[in-house]
Amino acid sequence: MFGKYLKGIGAAAMSAAVLCSALTAFTPSTEDNTAVISASAAENLTIADLPEEYRDAADWIWNNRIVREQSTARHNTIFDQIVAGKGTINYVVRWQSYKTITYEQRKQFETLVSDSINAWTKWLVGYENWPYDHIDVKIVGWAVIDKNCLLDLHDDEVVYTNTEFYDSKNDTSNGYETIPDRLPNAPSELSRFDHFADMSYQYPGGLDKRFDMYLWATQGFPSIGGCGGDWGQRLSDDAYLNMLGGTGLHVLEHELGHGFGMTDFYGGEGELDGFPPGGFPGGENSLMMAGSAAKITDFDGWMLRYMWSHIKDEEGRFVIEAPIAPPTTEPSTDAPTVPVVPTEAVLTETFDDTIIEAGDGYTVFADHGRFSYNDNYYGPDESKNLANYEVGDVVSVTFSYKESSREIVSVDSLTLLENIRKEKGDVNLDGEIGVSDLVLLSDHLLGGKTFTEEQCFVADIIADGAVDVFDLTALRKMLIS
Ligand SMILES: [Zn+2]
Numbered sequence: 502m503f504g505k506y507l508k509g510i511g512a513a514a515m516s517a518a519v520l521c522s523a524l525t526a527f528t529p530s531t532e533d534n535t536a537v538i539s540a541s542a543a544e545n546l547t548i549a550d551l552p553e554e555y556r557d558a559a560d561w562i563w564n565n566r567i568v569r570e571q572s573t574a575r576h577n578t579i580f581d582q583i584v585a586g587k588g589t590i591n592y593v594v595r596w597q598s599y600k601t602i603t604y605e606q607r608k609q610f611e612t613l614v615s616d617s618i619n620a621w622t623k624w625l626v627g628y629e630n631w632p633y634d635h636i637d638v639k640i641v642g643w644a645v646i647d648k649n650c651l652l653d654l655h656d657d658e659v660v661y662t663n664t665e666f667y668d669s670k671n672d673t674s675n676g677y678e679t680i681p682d683r684l685p686n687a688p689s690e691l692s693r694f695d696h697f698a699d700m701s702y703q704y705p706g707g708l709d710k711r712f713d714m715y716l717w718a719t720q721g722f723p724s725i726g727g728c729g730g731d732w733g734q735r736l737s738d739d740a741y742l743n744m745l746g747g748t749g750l751h752v753l754e755h756e757l758g759h760g761f762g763m764t765d766f767y768g769g770e771g772e773l774d775g776f777p778p779g780g781f782p783g784g785e786n787s788l789m790m791a792g793s794a795a796k797i798t799d800f801d802g803w804m805l806r807y808m809w810s811h812i813k814d815e816e817g818r819f820v821i822e823a824p825i826a827p828p829t830t831e832p833s834t835d836a837p838t839v840p841v842v843p844t845e846a847v848l849t850e851t852f853d854d855t856i857i858e859a860g861d862g863y864t865v866f867a868d869h870g871r872f873s874y875n876d877n878y879y880g881p882d883e884s885k886n887l888a889n890y891e892v893g894d895v896v897s898v899t900f901s902y903k904e905s906s907r908e909i910v911s912v913d914s915l916t917l918l919e920n921i922r923k924e925k926g927d928v929n930l931d932g933e934i935g936v937s938d939l940v941l942l943s944d945h946l947l948g949g950k951t952f953t954e955e956q957c958f959v960a961d962i963i964a965d966g967a968v969d970v971f972d973l974t975a976l977r978k979m980l981i982s
Pocket residue numbers: 521729755756759764765
């Protein structure tokens with residue numbers, strides 16, 4: 502299921518992977534998370550305690566990046582995962598590698614993800630009703646290509662060996678290893694990513710058996726750099742193995758930042774994809790600006806708090822079952838109330854002639870913002886599956902979505918108006934120019950085949966507004982050259 506997301510709008514998903522690889526630019530001398538501990542030791546902090554010099558930058562990032570890109574809109578940020586898991590996060594390690602892992606290393610993986618998650622969440626301790634002092638992070642399974650990679654396997658370890666074909670043609674390679682052509686999967690019914698939109702979903706075996714994210718290790722990836730989202734974090738197998746030795750932890754922490762809804766800062770000052778005017782306050786830059794910091798900076802910690810302040814009261818979003826009561830007033834005799842989750846309003850929308858601008862489990866329709874999608878709703882009609890469309894495609898679409906989460910629940914119609922891949926001569930629109938295009942164009946000219954508007958466009962090779970024998974001659978020349 503996840504693989505489908507990633508490969509569906511392949512170019513978009515993979516370009517993210519390549520972009521994140523810009524982290525290679527940074528070579529840290531040492532890891533230093535001590536500031537994180539001291540800065541988060543305070544109690545009963547609120548957004549009013551945000552350092553004054555941080556305010557403009559935090560507001561700018563929130564309004565111009567996070568809200569505009571809707572990066573906290575999906576109810577599956579790590580904030581959501583932790584609250585739904587009652588203070589826990591469960592992982593499956595997706596070991597897309599043929600390297601062996603000892604039992605000792607597998608135990609260390611759990612410590613690694615626990616430390617990395619808590620390096621972020623310790624900023625929330627004592628802050629605006631965040632209810633957890635520590636997040637209990639567990640690895641609840643290993644999904645592997647080859648079970649023999651798991652040395653000294655214990656009876657109580659959960660191993661998944663289902664794999665699917667994996668096409669790595671869009672991946673960046675480290676140049677000396679082959680990226681495996683198999684992708685291991687854990688069962689979809691245990692995946693929060695596949696079910697978070699349905700708040701009444703019951704995991705087989707109970708909540709403890711679910712997994713929130715994949716820790717995805719790929720052989721053949723460059724050893725630093727990766728990709729992160731609410732589905733998990735993807736780095737090279739070597740990057741993770743080096744982290745077990747204490748090197749490069751900030752790269753995983755950066756990818757986890759994306760899981761909370763933080764954005765990258767690849768663009769210039771004040772730009773749409775850039776960093777706040779005046780730069781990052783506090784003198785430490787930001788872990789989320791690749792190459793500028795090798796730790797969660799004081800500003801980053803405050804930005805995480807700021808994000809929590811802005812999303813925590815969204816109606817129906819966070820159902821906190823055991824809230825920490827504020828200790829300042831007399832203990833109430835009333836039983837703690839559990840917020841009732843209202844039924845979310847579902848709206849229907851039609852966008853005519855809109856460009857798909859982003860992908861990877863969500864889509865952005867130009868001028869209309871970001872919507873997430875699940876791959877269950879289009880039924881057997883693949884033409885309504887957004888995962889089959891690409892960044893740059895122009896479509897007309899009618900769909901229904903949940904108002905607050907902007908999760909698409911059904912696609913009623915989806916028409917491709919312009920294919921990003923369309924290329925003059927590609928008459929059968931298969932992404933390649935070949936003899937079959939010549940045959941089809943010839944059929945068309947002889948009256949045997951009707952063309953769509955799009956086919957007429959690509960068949961008009963000499964671009965004189967008509968499809969005729971001159972185009973056939975031009976196509977023949979293209980094939981010969
Ligand atoms: Zn990034």
